[in-house]
Amino acid sequence: xxxxxxxxxxxxxxxxxxxxxxxxxxxxxxxxxxxxxxxxxxxxxxxxxxxxxxxxxxxxxxxxxxxxxxxxxxxxxxxxxxxxxxx
Amino acid sequence: xxxxxxxxxxxxxxxxxxxxxxxxxxxxxxxxxxxxxxxxxxxxxxxxxxxxxxxxxxxxxxxxxxxxxxxxxxxxxxxxxxxxxxxxxxxxxxxxxxxxxx
Numbered sequence: 614x615x616x617x618x619x620x621x622x623x624x625x626x627x628x629x630x631x632x633x634x635x636x637x638x639x640x641x642x643x644x645x646x647x648x649x650x651x652x653x654x655x656x657x658x659x660x661x662x663x664x665x666x667x668x669x670x671x672x673x674x675x676x677x678x679x680x681x682x683x684x685x686x687x688x689x690x691x692x693x694x695x696x697x698x699x700x
Numbered sequence: 701x702x703x704x705x706x707x708x709x710x711x712x713x714x715x716x717x718x719x720x721x722x723x724x725x726x727x728x729x730x731x732x733x734x735x736x737x738x739x740x741x742x743x744x745x746x747x748x749x750x751x752x753x754x755x756x757x758x759x760x761x762x763x764x765x766x767x768x769x770x771x772x773x774x775x776x777x778x779x780x781x782x783x784x785x786x787x788x789x790x791x792x793x794x795x796x797x798x799x800x801x802x
Contacts, residue, residue: 628721
């Protein structure tokens with residue numbers, strides 16, 4: 614089962630590199646933002662897989678916190694783009 | 701038996717994740733990219749986490765992963781919706797057939 618987790622982690626890292634293309638070359642701020650949001654969603658799964666691979670359950674807590682930070686960051690940047698300030 | 705079910709769930713989730721990333725590159729427009737990224741990522745992530753829950757069994761880790769699934773099914777479409785709302789308010793025109801890809 615560990616090999617399957619390792620293989621799925623490697624496939625996830627390859628999809629993260631696919632998304633980084635859109636971060637580099639995407640026209641405008643919105644394309645880059647949605648690509649960064651996707652990378653963050655994949656990173657949550659990657660943290661859970663790392664927790665299973667090294668048998669450290671503390672990584673699940675880290676992934677929950679990472680999900681919250683990802684959501685708040687996306688909403689804050691969207692608000693900044695719409696109003697010109699975070700207020 | 702349960703491990704096989706978990707494996708099937710993880711494989712389906714990986715398929716959706718790869719499809720979402722390919723759609724993020726290939727599709728011609730911001731709105732279509734938001735369509736690919738928002739839905740495929742949410743479903744793929746939920747499927748993979750359900751697979752991990754089935755692999756883990758009835759422990760505290762499974763409860764934490766279930767909370768993570770519920771949280772992501774609420775927040776990920778909300779974030780994508782807010783981004784599309786911002787793009788619409790900044791007058792980004794949608795792609796029409798025959799135009800240049802953005």
